[in-house]
Amino acid sequence: MTAHTSPHGARHPRVGLFCTCLVDTIRPSVGFAAAKLLEDAGCEVNVPPQTCCGQPAFNSGDRATTRALAEEMITAFETFDYVVAPSGSCAGMIKTHYPELFTGEPDWAGRVERFCAKVFELTSFLVDVRGVTGVAAAYDGTVTYHDSCSGLRELGVKAQPRRLLASVEGLALEEMKDADTCCGFGGTFCVKYPDVSNAIVEKKAANIAATGADTLLAGDLGCLMNMAGKLQREGRAVRALHVAEVLAGMGDEPAIGEPAEKGAKR
Amino acid sequence: MSVEITTPRFKDNAKKALADLPLQGALSKVGPGFIGKRAAAAEKLPEFDGLRDSARDIKNHTLAHLDLYLERFEAKAKAAGGHVHFAVDAADARAIVTDICQRLGARTVTKGKSMISEEIGLNDHLAAVGIEPVETDLGEYLIQIRGEAPSHIIAPAIHLNKDQVEADFRRVHAHLPPERDLSEPTSLLAEARGELRQKFLAADVGITGANFLVAETGTSIIVTNEGNGDLTQTLPKAHIVLASLEKLVPTLEDVSQILRVLARSATGQDMSVYTTFSTGPRRPDDPDGPGEYHVVILDNGRSAMLGGQLREVLRCIRCGACMNHCPVYHAVGGHAYGWVYPGPIGSVLTPALIGVEKGRNLPNASTFCGRCEEVCPMRIPLPKLMRHWREKEFERHLTPATQRFGLGVWAFFARRGWLYRPATRLAMGALSLLGRAKGRFASLPLAGGWTQHRDFPAPQGGTFQAQWRARQAERRAAPRQEASR
Numbered sequence: 001m002t003a004h005t006s007p008h009g010a011r012h013p014r015v016g017l018f019c020t021c022l023v024d025t026i027r028p029s030v031g032f033a034a035a036k037l038l039e040d041a042g043c044e045v046n047v048p049p050q051t052c053c054g055q056p057a058f059n060s061g062d063r064a065t066t067r068a069l070a071e072e073m074i075t076a077f078e079t080f081d082y083v084v085a086p087s088g089s090c091a092g093m094i095k096t097h098y099p100e101l102f103t104g105e106p107d108w109a110g111r112v113e114r115f116c117a118k119v120f121e122l123t124s125f126l127v128d129v130r131g132v133t134g135v136a137a138a139y140d141g142t143v144t145y146h147d148s149c150s151g152l153r154e155l156g157v158k159a160q161p162r163r164l165l166a167s168v169e170g171l172a173l174e175e176m177k178d179a180d181t182c183c184g185f186g187g188t189f190c191v192k193y194p195d196v197s198n199a200i201v202e203k204k205a206a207n208i209a210a211t212g213a214d215t216l217l218a219g220d221l222g223c224l225m226n227m228a229g230k231l232q233r234e235g236r237a238v239r240a241l242h243v244a245e246v247l248a249g250m251g252d253e254p255a256i257g258e259p260a261e262k263g264a265k266r
Numbered sequence: 267m268s269v270e271i272t273t274p275r276f277k278d279n280a281k282k283a284l285a286d287l288p289l290q291g292a293l294s295k296v297g298p299g300f301i302g303k304r305a306a307a308a309e310k311l312p313e314f315d316g317l318r319d320s321a322r323d324i325k326n327h328t329l330a331h332l333d334l335y336l337e338r339f340e341a342k343a344k345a346a347g348g349h350v351h352f353a354v355d356a357a358d359a360r361a362i363v364t365d366i367c368q369r370l371g372a373r374t375v376t377k378g379k380s381m382i383s384e385e386i387g388l389n390d391h392l393a394a395v396g397i398e399p400v401e402t403d404l405g406e407y408l409i410q411i412r413g414e415a416p417s418h419i420i421a422p423a424i425h426l427n428k429d430q431v432e433a434d435f436r437r438v439h440a441h442l443p444p445e446r447d448l449s450e451p452t453s454l455l456a457e458a459r460g461e462l463r464q465k466f467l468a469a470d471v472g473i474t475g476a477n478f479l480v481a482e483t484g485t486s487i488i489v490t491n492e493g494n495g496d497l498t499q500t501l502p503k504a505h506i507v508l509a510s511l512e513k514l515v516p517t518l519e520d521v522s523q524i525l526r527v528l529a530r531s532a533t534g535q536d537m538s539v540y541t542t543f544s545t546g547p548r549r550p551d552d553p554d555g556p557g558e559y560h561v562v563i564l565d566n567g568r569s570a571m572l573g574g575q576l577r578e579v580l581r582c583i584r585c586g587a588c589m590n591h592c593p594v595y596h597a598v599g600g601h602a603y604g605w606v607y608p609g610p611i612g613s614v615l616t617p618a619l620i621g622v623e624k625g626r627n628l629p630n631a632s633t634f635c636g637r638c639e640e641v642c643p644m645r646i647p648l649p650k651l652m653r654h655w656r657e658k659e660f661e662r663h664l665t666p667a668t669q670r671f672g673l674g675v676w677a678f679f680a681r682r683g684w685l686y687r688p689a690t691r692l693a694m695g696a697l698s699l700l701g702r703a704k705g706r707f708a709s710l711p712l713a714g715g716w717t718q719h720r721d722f723p724a725p726q727g728g729t730f731q732a733q734w735r736a737r738q739a740e741r742r743a744a745p746r747q748e749a750s751r
Binding site: 019021023025027028029031032035047049050056058060061063065068072149153182184185186190192193198199200201225226232233256257259260 | 722
């Protein structure tokens with residue numbers, strides 16, 4: 001694992017936590033869960049001032065804004081040994097798409113490449129880079145796990161969250177049908193084409209409900225908000241949490257879309 | 267079929283498709299059928315992914331030297347006694363085909379499955395000049411008698427169920443006894459076969475598409491499962507092949523590699539039932555075959571794609587795997603896309619062929635889930651190419667004003683962290699207070715697209731960044747307490 005020791009020779013690699021704009025604004029508890037998991041894995045966690053990776057602009061065809069945000073992102077995070085995000089979508093945006101934003105800019109090419117090499121999605125960082133095999137957490141319930149598209153297809157995140165979940169005391173995993181099929185969120189897609197998005201998330205909600213699981217987990221807050229919002233609209237009693245929250249032992253927090261006061265689990 | 271373009275009305279088309287129960291019933295079988303079969307076929311062939319790389323490389327090489335291979339194909343096809351026609355656009359291609367048919371005094375032409383025929387709107391044109399086109403692929407026959415366009419590039423009538431087919435047959439085949447039993451798929455098949463057999467024998471010209479054109483030999487190749495293509499091209503006086511210029515492949519060896527990924531990706535078959543090679547017309551000692559052999563090679567905007575970012579889409583071998591795996595296609599079916607090519611490949615190709623103004627909906631109507639790219643045998647980066655169109659749209663200010671405004675406001679804040687952080691903290695604080703009692707919103711101003719179908723979770727309150735900084739300040743103030751946590 002020499003490749004993964006800190007370039008500064010420190011025992012605790014310095015990790016820049018990119019909380020993502022959704023976690024920052026909608027569900028800060030996911031950021032704290034990620035920070036705890038990283039600290040438990042022996043990392044020094046830093047949260048530099050940050051906004052967004054630029055994905056909404058990128059997928060809307062606005063290259064200039066995307067490149068500007070990418071430059072800010074790189075400048076804010078490049079001094080850390082690693083950059084970790086509790087999102088396969090945002091980590092995938094950076095790791096697989098930032099290089100193409102700087103094509104034809106030789107001043108940036110090497111810098112972007114070095115930066116992208118140290119960007120990771122949270123669960124894959126814990127398992128693949130830090131060699132974490134288990135977490136000290138308990139969760140009393142049956143969960144089902146949705147594979148978010150970008151993490152799965154751009155970063156190969158599939159086994160890592162399941163491996164960590166297997167170590168959570170009291171937790172049972174019940175796989176849903178088509179766990180690796182899109183939930184219909186798609187960023188701005190869900191508001192640009194609401195009817196199509198709805199048809200896709202309806203199928204997903206039915207597959208989730210069919211497992212009988214009481215909790216839905218995933219690694220991306222955008223997908224979770226979409227699925228949780230649909231499950232709640234349909235009156236289904238399934239809690240939705242970010243996988244980091246359960247892994248960090250924070251699974252008893254009010255779930256996504258649950259009121260704060262009566263949020264204690266069951 | 268009709269080539270009326272309804273792509274600008276994609277949203278309405280989608281809404282209608284989502285409310286169409288027979289269509290939804292038919293679509294529910296697309297995913298489970300195709301996805302499982304492709305996965306099983308790929309699983310059984312250890313070198314499948316290696317073959318995909320090889321197939322991609324072959325096509326990349328061909329496209330890099332397309333002028334050379336086009337010339338070689340033309341020379342070889344002519345040497346075998348065939349004729350090669352280059353058509354600049356759809357009108358050109360229609361005129362070439364019509365001229366051949368009229369010169370031969372054709373009254374009926376049989377047709378094997380051809381997406382290029384759909385692209386150039388050939389059937390309507392032939393009918394307008396008094397030539398009856400008869401589709402002989404079962405799916406194409408079904409949509410022809412219904413006056414529809416194909417809804418899938420390899421399974422054109424996948425949107426129909428058996429009952430609809432029975433009703434159409436009873437309507438169109440009125441000369442057959444009304445009491446006949448059509449309750450089984452096999453009886454429907456037998457009836458179609460009986461009807462088409464006479465058409466095959468009566469046809470003056472047979473028109474097919476081509477899956478490949480082989481430069482080395484001047485050969486055109488069709489890949490079918492029904493055998494209709496062979497009857498179409500063998501029995502009449504002339505065989506006309508319609509192909510777009512990216513169908514070129516250098517050698518037979520190259521074709522044999524790409525064929526190994528084609529059927530597996532399409533239907534999960536190792537090979538389709540018929541793979542038919544045609545080189546020139548009937549020779550003096552051949553027992554049968556057409557007297558004339560023509561290949562119409564269509565450009566229709568493709569040569570312009572060669573030099574740009576869209577070049578990669580010209581690797582497409584029309585297997586349909588991208589739409590078979592697409593959640594949007596599964597939801598709305600092929601007709602909602604509003605023109606000839608549906609699914610992810612259609613979302614890339616359509617704006618190139620009909621213009622981004624008319625086609626702009628399609629590259630936007632994607633979740634970018636990436637499954638199309640994951641299964642594409644030719645490794646075409648379909649999401650990247652859809653994003654290319656979104657960039658063109660943005661550059662040309664074709665994005666709807668509300669979206670552009672929303673993106674602009676968001677970008678203004680996201681690029682000014684010093685403003686973004688306090689603004690989001692305040693906004694989320696307010697939203698959190700408003701949503702505290704229920705934990706979520708059933709409706710929200712400016713978020714109707716979201717809340718018409720699902721609830722929106724109330725933010726927890728504050729922002730992570732602000733809370734983190736507060737906690738770090740506490741930690742620094744009370745390091746001992748923190749350490750004992």
